[in-house]
Amino acid sequence: MASVKLNAPSSHWIGGGRSLNRRFAFRTEIPRAVTIRAGSYTEELLQTAKSIASPGRGILAIDESNATCGKRLASIGLDNTEANRQAYRQLLLTTSGLGEYISGAILFEETLYQSTIDGTKFVDCLRGENIVPGIKVDKGLVPLPGSNNESWCQGFDGLASRCAEYYKQGARFAKWRTVVSIPCGPSALAVKEAAWGLARYAAIAQDNGLVPIVEPEILLDGDHAIERTLEVAENVWAEVFFYLAQNNVVFEGILLKPSMVTPGAEHKEKASPETIAKYTLTMLKRRVPPAVPGIMFLSGGQSEVEATLNLNAMNQSPNPWHVSFSYARALQNTVLKTWKGQPENVETAQKALLIRAKANSMAQLGRYSAEGENDEAKKGMFQKGYTY
Template identity: 50%
Template sequence: MNAELASKLDQLKRVARELVAPGKGILAADESTGTIKKRLDSVGVESTEETRRRYREILLTTSGAEEFISGVILFDETLRQSTRDGVPFSQHLKSQGVIPGIKVDAGAKPLAGHPGEKVTEGLDGLRDRLSEYADLGAQFAKWRGVITIDAAKGLPSDYCLTANAHALARYAALCQEAGIVPIVEPEVLMDSDNSIEVCEDVTNRTLNTVFQALFEHGVALEGILLKPNMVIAGKQAKRQAGPQEVAEATVRCLNRHVPAAVPGIVFLSGGQSDELATEHLNLMNRMGPHPWELSFSYGRALQAPALKTWAGDEGKAEAAQRAFYHRARCNGAARHGEWSAELEKERAA
């Protein structure tokens, strides 16, 4: 390895480790324009460029959140926006010791020839976009692949797993080439009626395929983070597994398929309630030590109370920030296995 590549890898490793620093995790504030519109609609707020900017500003300027938030994944629009004082969000975050990141995929689209399955697009032009995002301050990125379970139709197919793993690996290699840490997100959706056992089997297959692709593409595992689903029953399943069962199944799956070279695993919440996502993470960390840091990269599970509190009312902006701080604090405690129902009930003064 030449000196330039060695230096770049050292930078990737440093940023990856900082993102999973003890007691900290990542805020996913990278909702697309369509998704954030749904979130704002749910609280009666019209989605405009300014309301989207203001809502993100409330989250990103929460005093003390940097104690528990190591990085923030931003959407393209948000990375180009600024605080009310005219400070670019990326600069504001860096001033607080928080690392700016960027969502770079173009969304999951129907997989040709495979009804009911999707593959994530956005590789065309990615090298140039990553260069621009680096200039705008982004130090890590995220790409999400989605895997649907439908046992009656034999889904997911091996081809769907391979197609998404290939896209994730190409994205990761391009990120590392640009000096940006890739978050690799293969999400097995929890929307079906499948059991936790089926989810574990599909997650096993997914992770096995993804890491094989990463190896084939020459991706340095020391300079990535993995963002997987937890192993959990589908929302429509007749039996929902208990928190301890979810924690044990998830850790078992990760131990079997995630190399120890990966610095950290930052879970997505995948539609779980705020408190349940925190409880699952807490239980997994109590089972440690693990070969990798077990952290969070939550979106709705960190934001929902703040959004509901604010609901477009500027008089409630500070209360919304307190709600966000509380969720960040609870998840920070779960990073150490120190979350409790008593802590959950506390509220910032």
């Protein structure tokens, strides 16, 4: 395996030790030489990341677990059966013209191996639209012993072999979601666990040909001000990149899926898109190396319109990354309610998907206007302690 020598920082801590309660410590950086691997998949990883982070396009996240997908189906009166899950995902993945606005689609394992009713593999439907298939590889959140009622993400058992099988099935990128809760502290243990877990997953994914999406979601829960969110986000991403470097992850072959920097959902003062953009870009510029090709934001319970407006505001000024979207509910909410499980509504629902995808495409280019958006698209979707 070839390798290259780079100067990368080691870290020492000042400011009261590694306490992450209310006042965070800060790293001082001392250059040191480290060896960064350049394995057999490196060039492919870079090309995959570049393809996903292409102008005017973003990610459709349909990687909900079967249980969560069941909740979505129940909201329109459908039973949680494989046939109904397949029908809904077929609606999404066979939308003609979707590839103009969508560059990647994150799938749940069941979906990766499914086909349309006429036998066309879903991964082939995506490839036909020049959309890169991706796969959720984590196994969900569980309580973190010793923490302040926080969680950690499981799924390392068999991860390498699963990634290898997903690659054979056609997946070319992966996603691993862990969460950080501001009302819970967050504790030093939870932040370190989240960062280290993401780094180990990213290294394993790259070793098996999958571009890792790195996602430490900072939940919207709480009544804190936007300044507190920025403080926590900066600390979390500092930890994440420290451990990514320690695990020799190739930064040019990853994508990020951060939360936008917003006030807590219960905070009395809402922030404008311009304010959210200012704070979010401040965090990125302070913590994210320009080598990272794509920043694919999650919507985190915002309304469809809010998520699009905030993304648009971030693209009003130059930045060194492809700042785009990886939305689930913020792309699907109107689609699902339009479909209602009725075959005769499929075409109308697919048109609704294209409308939302195009809106976010325009936002990625900084050209979106909310004029003409309907009331349904303006409804918030925040759920306290959201897991899936």
